[in-house]
Amino acid sequence: MPSTSVIRLLSKALQQAGGGAPRRLYCTKGFFKSPHRAATTSSATSPKFDGTNDITTTPIPEITNAYPDLLTHRSIHQFSLEQPDEFWGRLARSRLEWQEEFRTVTDHDFKNSHFRWFPDGKLNVSVNCVDRHARRHPDRVALVWEKDEPGQQEYVTYKQLHDDVCRVANVLRDSGVKKGDRVALYLPVSPLAVASMLACTRIGAVHSVVFAGFSAEALASRIKDAGAETVITADQAVRGGKVIELKKVVDAAVAKCPSIKRVFVGMRTGAKVNMGPKDISLDQAASGASTQCSPSVQGAEDLLFLLYTSGSTGSPKGVVHSTAGYLLYAAVTHKHAFDYRDGDVFGCMADIGWITGHSYVVYGPLANGATTVLFESTPTYPNPGRYWDTVSRLGITHFYCAPTALRLLLRYEDEWVQRYDRSSLRVLGSVGEPLNHEAWHWFNDLVGEKRCDLVDTWWQTETGGIMLSPRPSSPGAPILPGMPMRPMFGMRPVLCGTDGKEIQGNGVDGALCVGSVWPGIARTVYGDHKRYVDTYMAPYPGYYFSGDGAHRDKDGHYHITGRMDDVINVTGHRLGTAEVEDAITEHEEVAEVAVVGYPHEVKGEGVFAFMVLKEGTHSTNEEITVDLRKLVRSQIAGYAVPEVFLVCSGLPKTRSGKIMRRILRKIASGKPEELGDISTLADPSVVEAIVNAHAALPKK
Numbered sequence: 001m002p003s004t005s006v007i008r009l010l011s012k013a014l015q016q017a018g019g020g021a022p023r024r025l026y027c028t029k030g031f032f033k034s035p036h037r038a039a040t041t042s043s044a045t046s047p048k049f050d051g052t053n054d055i056t057t058t059p060i061p062e063i064t065n066a067y068p069d070l071l072t073h074r075s076i077h078q079f080s081l082e083q084p085d086e087f088w089g090r091l092a093r094s095r096l097e098w099q100e101e102f103r104t105v106t107d108h109d110f111k112n113s114h115f116r117w118f119p120d121g122k123l124n125v126s127v128n129c130v131d132r133h134a135r136r137h138p139d140r141v142a143l144v145w146e147k148d149e150p151g152q153q154e155y156v157t158y159k160q161l162h163d164d165v166c167r168v169a170n171v172l173r174d175s176g177v178k179k180g181d182r183v184a185l186y187l188p189v190s191p192l193a194v195a196s197m198l199a200c201t202r203i204g205a206v207h208s209v210v211f212a213g214f215s216a217e218a219l220a221s222r223i224k225d226a227g228a229e230t231v232i233t234a235d236q237a238v239r240g241g242k243v244i245e246l247k248k249v250v251d252a253a254v255a256k257c258p259s260i261k262r263v264f265v266g267m268r269t270g271a272k273v274n275m276g277p278k279d280i281s282l283d284q285a286a287s288g289a290s291t292q293c294s295p296s297v298q299g300a301e302d303l304l305f306l307l308y309t310s311g312s313t314g315s316p317k318g319v320v321h322s323t324a325g326y327l328l329y330a331a332v333t334h335k336h337a338f339d340y341r342d343g344d345v346f347g348c349m350a351d352i353g354w355i356t357g358h359s360y361v362v363y364g365p366l367a368n369g370a371t372t373v374l375f376e377s378t379p380t381y382p383n384p385g386r387y388w389d390t391v392s393r394l395g396i397t398h399f400y401c402a403p404t405a406l407r408l409l410l411r412y413e414d415e416w417v418q419r420y421d422r423s424s425l426r427v428l429g430s431v432g433e434p435l436n437h438e439a440w441h442w443f444n445d446l447v448g449e450k451r452c453d454l455v456d457t458w459w460q461t462e463t464g465g466i467m468l469s470p471r472p473s474s475p476g477a478p479i480l481p482g483m484p485m486r487p488m489f490g491m492r493p494v495l496c497g498t499d500g501k502e503i504q505g506n507g508v509d510g511a512l513c514v515g516s517v518w519p520g521i522a523r524t525v526y527g528d529h530k531r532y533v534d535t536y537m538a539p540y541p542g543y544y545f546s547g548d549g550a551h552r553d554k555d556g557h558y559h560i561t562g563r564m565d566d567v568i569n570v571t572g573h574r575l576g577t578a579e580v581e582d583a584i585t586e587h588e589e590v591a592e593v594a595v596v597g598y599p600h601e602v603k604g605e606g607v608f609a610f611m612v613l614k615e616g617t618h619s620t621n622e623e624i625t626v627d628l629r630k631l632v633r634s635q636i637a638g639y640a641v642p643e644v645f646l647v648c649s650g651l652p653k654t655r656s657g658k659i660m661r662r663i664l665r666k667i668a669s670g671k672p673e674e675l676g677d678i679s680t681l682a683d684p685s686v687v688e689a690i691v692n693a694h695a696a697l698p699k700k
Contacts, residue, residue, distance in 0.1 A: 057472045058339045060489075062090045073474040080489040081516055088117070088490065088519055092328050095367075097132050098123045099297050102324075108517060113529075113537045116301050117325035117519045124295035125201035125304060125327055126165055129366035131295070134158040141371045143191050144345065146390050148238040148377045153394060156191050158369075161198075164191065166293035167286045168199035172230070174289075175262055175280070179204030179296055182228040182306065186210050186219060186250055188237035189376045192266045192282075193352050194362055196232045201304065201323075204296035205230075208306040208318070211353025212237055212244065216252035217635050218316075222308045223253060225318055226526065229261045232282070234268040240378040247273040254278065300324035306526050307355055309461045309574050316579070317535075318526030319461050326464045327367055329520030333465035333488055334364030336472040337455055338398050338427050345424070347373040347396035349387070349405065354573070355461040356431050360400060364465070379405045384412040388420035388447070399447075400429035403439055404571040407602045410442040417446050428454045432572025433604040434560045440481040458484040458560050460546060461574070462536065464520025467491050468558050483559040492516040495552055496540045511564060512550035513543035566661065568597035568605050570639050575607070577661075580642065583635035584609060584628055589617045594651050594659050595642065598668035608668040609642040610690065612650060621647050644668070646693055650686040652678070663687060667694050 055064060056073040063076060070076050080087040085105035093101065102121025108114065133140065138159035145154045156164070177183060183205050187193040193209075200207040208226045210219050223231070231254065237244040247265060251274060254260045265273065266282040275281070304326055306318040334340055346365045350356035352374075365372035373394060379387055379401075387409070391399060409416070428448045435443075435456045444454045458468040468484035468491070470477075479485070487493050495503040495510030503510045521544065525532040539545040549561040563569060566577040577595040584593045593611040600606035613624070625645045632641045652660045660681065666674050672691045678684045 054475060056336075057475055057477075058336045060091075060336070062094045063087060066090065073472065073477075077487065077489055081492055084490060084516070088328070091332060092118055092121075092324065092519075095331055096123060096324065096328055097128050099127075099295075102300060106517070113533045115517050115521055115523060117322075117328075118300040121300040121324060122297050123300065123324055123327075124298050125323060125363070126169075126198045127295050128327060129198060129201075129363065130158060130162045130165055133366075133369040134162040137369065140369070142366060143194060143372060143374055144394055145191055145374045146376060146394065148241065148381070150377075150382065150386065150389055151393070154191075161191075161195065163291040164195040165198045165202055166291050167289040168195050168282070169202040169293040170289040171264070171282065171285045172199055172205065173203050173293070175230075175264075175285075177203065177205050177230055180206065180303070181230065182206045182208055182226040183230045183232060184208050184210060184219070184223050184226065184228040186212050186214075186231060186233045186246060187266070187352070188212055188234060188239070188244075188246070188268055189352055189357070189361075189374050190234075190268065191374065192234065192268075194366075194374070197305075197352070197358075197362060198366075201298075202293055202295050204298055204302065206303045206305060208308070209353050209358070210308070211351060211637070212246055213351075213353075213639075214249075214637050215634050216249045216256075218637065219249060219253040220256040222316065222318070223257045223260065225308070225316070226306055227259060228257075229259055231260060231263045232266070233263065234266040235271050235273045236269045238269060239376065240381040243269065243271075251276070298323050301523070305358065307358065307461055309355075316576070317528070317531060319522045320524045320526050321464055321520075322523050325519035325521070327363060329465045329518060330359040330364035331367035333469075333520075334360060334370075335368055336489065337457060337466045337469045338400070338429065339453070339471060340365075340368055340370060340398070342369070344397040344426070345371045345373065345395050346398045347375070347391065347394070347400065348429075349373075349375045349379075349399075349401040350431070355464075356400075356572075359465050360431075379409055383416070384409055385416040385420060388417050388422060391422055391425060392420040395424045397424055398427045398429065399425060400431060402432040402572040403430050403435045404432065404603055406430065406435070406439040406443050407604075410439060411602075414446055422447065422449070425452050428452045430454075430456050431459075433569045434562070435482055437482045444481070454479060456482065456484050458548075458558075462522040463518070463546075464522065467514070467518075468493065468560075480557060483553075483557055485557040487558075488518075490516060490518040493550075493552075493558055494543055495550060496543065496545075500540050502543075506552055506554050506556050509549065509551045509561065511540065512546045512548045512558075512560070513540050514546070515543050517544075563597070566596075568595075568607060570597075570605055570607060571603045573639055575636075575640055579636060580607060580609070580632060580640055583632045583640075584611065586635070587624065587628055587631060589614050589619055589624055590628070592651060594661060594664055596661050596665045596668050598665065600643070603639075606644070607640065607642040608644045608646070608664075610646050610648050610651060610664055610668075612648055621645075644697070646690070646697065648686070648690050648693060650683065650689070652687050652690070653682050664690075667691055670694075 089105040100122035102118035107116040107119045141155045142158045142161045143156040183200050233246050233250045237246050263279045264282040301322045304321050304323045308316040308318050348360040455469050455471050457466045459466045470479040470485045492515040494513045494515040496513050497503050547565050549564050551559045568575045580595045581593050591612045591614045595609050597605040598608050629641050652663045
């Protein structure tokens with residue numbers, strides 16, 4: 001395979017499509033290695049395991065060598081809780097490269113919910129994720145890009161990634177992007193996306209990656225909230241054999257955002273797109289850029305990125321993560337939850353638009369010098385064997401995906417799994433929502449052949465990294481189906497009751513909270529610290545409130561029971577019900593709507609809309625439903641479209657006017673017998689009418 005650069009390889013699609021010779025973006029020698037597995041390993045750096053591996057599943061010598069009396073995993077975890085400054089300070093000095101080393105580990109203001117880690121230290125994230133590995137192992141593969149069409153994977157070494165990051169960083173800096181500026185990224189899963197994220201970190205800009213499936217309206221709302229002046233996008237995306245018009249979406253969004261000064265357009269397919277006065281060809285701009293770019297000196301608490309997540313109030317909130325604490329936590333959890341070792345090929349299937357993509361496609365693996373897979377396609381393209389074909393071709397050792405994908409794939413014949421060699425797999429993982437028992441056993445028994453650790457992880461955008469997971473643990477500790485089980489280092493999970501107090505003992509249920517502060521905790525909601533406090537700190541004073549409920553079993557293991565607020569988890573994506581309701585009520589014939597989640601066989605949770613139409617409506621229910629599906633898709637995204645629209649004569653409300661969503665959830669779930677007392681409703685007869693309407697729905 002001839003040597004080339006990332007964007008030159010991206011632009012090969014243009015040639016293949018008959019579009020003529022591609023414009024060269026990067027003029028470096030040798031961007032990708034030949035596609036053979038040996039390129040991803042380095043025997044010279046393979047770890048030598050010593051006695052410390054008998055203590056915990058992945059060695060943590062910085063702690064066990066300094067404190068030889070810590071002889072069990074439990075004692076190490078307890079040490080991380082009792083002496084967090086010593087625990088995290090030692091890991092930060094060992095596992096990160098500092099421009100100016102810190103003297104203070106923590107400086108928290110609990111009263112005002114301000115959390116600071118390593119506040120007097122300085123470092124640059126791109127140096128930690130790229131430069132230091134490029135110096136030591138320049139030819140080690142950093143990225144394996146599994147493009148939409150199988151068999152077209154491409155490889156990027158750490159040296160090549162370094163050059164790529166520097167070129168994009170120089171383009172941004174020369175165009176006027178400054179330290180602290182917010183940059184919106186709307187890109188396909190690709191080396192360009194990773195280079196753009198890291199280029200922002202190199203010059204101290206704050207990136208806000210927006211999932212490239214969101215509508216123009218959703219993208220615009222995030223650009224406005226962040227106050228971004230710069231967008232980086234591509235001409236198109238390709239996913240599941242379909243072309244997605246990214247540039248057109250960006251054009252529509254930018255038309256609503258007067259703050260935008262510049263839009264950089266990379267080339268994925270080479271399609272001709274409209275280029276306006278604010279648009280800049282990233283290929284042309286970077287073609288002559290230097291492969292050297294001095295890294296900005298960043299404070300440990302400087303903003304690293306914003307990531308917008310749905311809330312229960314309707315407006316998405318920009319979760320803020322800072323530099324050092326987030327990076328350390330992503331690196332440590334990547335290494336210890338998955339037992340990462342040099343030479344492994346880490347395959348996280350997440351999109352870079354979500355926190356999983358940030359922490360376990362980009363920052364965690366690259367901080368550890370790993371080879372990480374960028375998966376551009378879908379689980380069923382071109383057939384249901386795509387994941388396992390990818391595992392076989394790339395020699396993937398770790399496979400991390402969402403339960404939604406597993407529930408989709410287990411519907412197909414086992415032969416789609418069995419036809420591919422999966423002997424390279426060592427660790428399986430799931431993320432995004434609870435993994436039901438049927439999917440767990442299919443994943444463990446069939447895909448992993450009962451020989452891989454299966455880490456069912458629980459964490460959130462706001463936590464920055466994994467909080468509960470079967471690993472790390474004592475070596476050989478059992479892994480139970482359908483639960484994340486054990487706390488990560490530095491985490492003290494707590495169950496709280498309705499009185500706000502901690503529930504003691506085992507065999508109990510409650511609100512899942514955290515009674516400790518960890519480096520990866522989000523620092524605030526961008527521009528609205530009160531919302532941050534009200535959402536996470538105020539509900540249970542003295543604790544971080546996750547919004548989830550949990551059960552602690554007789555052995556002290558944790559099982560997630562679901563959301564406790566009005567946020568739905570659809571295919572691993574958190575969706576605020578108010579956001580969907582706002583979109584639906586824009587329809588001129590809808591008077592009122594209440595959206596709830598209900599159990600869905602494939603998606604985990606589905607979206608159910610109960611709506612009241614205005615008097616004198618002329619359209620049929622079917623016509624209105626068609627309109628609403630289009631409306632929600634255009635306002636938010638396809639996954640937000642309700643599976644069911646049920647027209648009702650009224651909604652169940654208290655005498656104060658509050659909609660009783662608890663009742664609607666039971667009806668949507670097909671459990672009218674569990675409605676409980678409805679005598680406090682303003683009009684209890686409404687409930688019977690809704691139950692009858694639900695019963696009349698066509699059976700699927």
